[in-house]
Amino acid sequence: MHRGNSAVGAQAVRGPEPRAPELEIPRFERGAVPMGVGKPQNNRPRAGLGFRVYKPKVNRVNREKLKVLYNDIVNYLLGITSELKGSKYLTYYAEEWERMYEEVKRQRERAGKRTLPKAPPLPLLVKFVMPDGSVRGDKSAPAVIDLRRGELRIPSYGVVQRLPRRLVEELIRENLLEPRPDFTLQVTRRGFLRLIASRYAPARVALPLRLICIDENSCNGEALGVWDVLKPGRIVRSRYEELMPRNRGFLDRTAALFQSAAAGKAEALEKVKKLLREAGKSEAEIAALLAPEKLAEIAASTREKEKRLNRAFAEELVSLVRKLVREAKERGWSVAIAIDPINAESLKGSELQRTLLKPRKLLRNLARYEGARFKLYRVSGKRCPNCGEIGVEVGHRRYRCPHCNIEWDRDKAATFWLAKRFLDEHFREECGDETYVDITGWLKQHPRGLL
Numbered sequence: 001m002h003r004g005n006s007a008v009g010a011q012a013v014r015g016p017e018p019r020a021p022e023l024e025i026p027r028f029e030r031g032a033v034p035m036g037v038g039k040p041q042n043n044r045p046r047a048g049l050g051f052r053v054y055k056p057k058v059n060r061v062n063r064e065k066l067k068v069l070y071n072d073i074v075n076y077l078l079g080i081t082s083e084l085k086g087s088k089y090l091t092y093y094a095e096e097w098e099r100m101y102e103e104v105k106r107q108r109e110r111a112g113k114r115t116l117p118k119a120p121p122l123p124l125l126v127k128f129v130m131p132d133g134s135v136r137g138d139k140s141a142p143a144v145i146d147l148r149r150g151e152l153r154i155p156s157y158g159v160v161q162r163l164p165r166r167l168v169e170e171l172i173r174e175n176l177l178e179p180r181p182d183f184t185l186q187v188t189r190r191g192f193l194r195l196i197a198s199r200y201a202p203a204r205v206a207l208p209l210r211l212i213c214i215d216e217n218s219c220n221g222e223a224l225g226v227w228d229v230l231k232p233g234r235i236v237r238s239r240y241e242e243l244m245p246r247n248r249g250f251l252d253r254t255a256a257l258f259q260s261a262a263a264g265k266a267e268a269l270e271k272v273k274k275l276l277r278e279a280g281k282s283e284a285e286i287a288a289l290l291a292p293e294k295l296a297e298i299a300a301s302t303r304e305k306e307k308r309l310n311r312a313f314a315e316e317l318v319s320l321v322r323k324l325v326r327e328a329k330e331r332g333w334s335v336a337i338a339i340d341p342i343n344a345e346s347l348k349g350s351e352l353q354r355t356l357l358k359p360r361k362l363l364r365n366l367a368r369y370e371g372a373r374f375k376l377y378r379v380s381g382k383r384c385p386n387c388g389e390i391g392v393e394v395g396h397r398r399y400r401c402p403h404c405n406i407e408w409d410r411d412k413a414a415t416f417w418l419a420k421r422f423l424d425e426h427f428r429e430e431c432g433d434e435t436y437v438d439i440t441g442w443l444k445q446h447p448r449g450l451l
């Protein structure tokens with residue numbers, strides 16, 4: 001039998017999260033990978049892999065067929081049935097699946113649960129038919145993604161699923177990447193599909209270099225500054241913007257308020273009443289809304305809304321950064337992503353910390369997939385970008401240096417410091433004087449550039 005690579009399996013065991021074998025997003029940390037993501041490329045450590053996950057929609061008819069496929073193969077793997085219908089390549093990742101299943105079982109036992117474990121998704125080999133008719137991926141793969149006709153097929157189970165045009169276009173682009181990602185299709189026990197692309201792209205640091213600098217900021221969203229170092233002495237800031245998840249703080253506070261009102265805290269109840277009056281509710285409506293279960297319901301739906309907005313924000317940020325990285329890579333440039341992580345101590349365990357960590361994790365994964373260097377630095381936008389002295393606050397997030405007498409915006413200065421830290425680390429030590437890259441030169445040419 002054609003079986004999966006055991007080195008892959010050994011790593012994959014650590015991948016799954018105990019209570020949720022059907023992961024939304026594979027775990028990237030600690031070198032863990034989702035199972036069945038193909039063989040390592042260029043013998044690179046798997047910890048260096050980056051992932052993209054696509055979830056093609058599946059119609060009801062196909063879901064039923066996929067459930068049959070899933071059950072057939074899992075029953076065969078568990079020895080419940082002895083005959084396998086269809087291609088033997090359907091069990092290509094058998095070993096990984098079995099190991100993952102055992103691991104899920106063990107973890108449930110350790111957690112003291114006696115019910116049967118939820119069976120993990122089943123990985124399948126997948127190949128692509130490109131628009132010119134050429135085939136990419138393993139020729140004997142039982143699943144086909146036909147990018148010419150815009151459909152996904154698993155012939156042995158009669159599955160033919162139309163794919164949205166946007167996904168088709170994106171998959172064409174992914175298949176043309178150099179190095180090409182590895183693809184695996186996963187079928188979940190509930191008949192859903194997940195396509196996982198994994199890739200290692202080397203991240204060299206040389207000129208020209210695009211530096212994508214992100215300052216995480218609790219109340220003010222994330223500041224993003226892009227510095228293009230074309231050659232020593234020629235630095236351009238090609239973009240600056242502040243990205244703000246909408247209503248983040250407001251929703252968080254509102255949910256907390258309704259939560260404590262639901263718990264019967266008098267002060268919170270008063271505040272809620274006031275809020276509802278201000279919103280123009282009648283006394284009768286207010287009385288109805290003040291029932292504890294009603295308050296808890298509002299708190300929960302507010303949290304849900306906040307989560308949705310945060311997710312949308314993270315996705316937006318990731319797709320913007322990906323666009324910036326690919327734009328530079330197409331020109332043959334190196335790319336680095338430098339982030340100032342918000343002080344985790346002050347936020348320990350808070351909702352906000354989770355929100356901010358998520359984009360950071362997604363960007364680290366993106367850097368691996370796209371071949372960009374990823375760095376975390378602590379910087380302060382309060383420091384003078386020219387001399388490093390702590391500035392004096394002269395306006396809203398605006399500072400002035402007592403020595404140099406220049407003024408700057410704190411968020412813009414933070415992205416400047418991130419770029420400076422990266423350049424100092426990579427070009428001050430490694431290069432001779434001619435190639436010395438100094439971003440302070442940019443500041444001299446643009447004295448009001450950080451205002």
Ligand SMILES: [Zn+2]
Binds near residue numbers: 386405
């Ligand atoms: Zn100064």
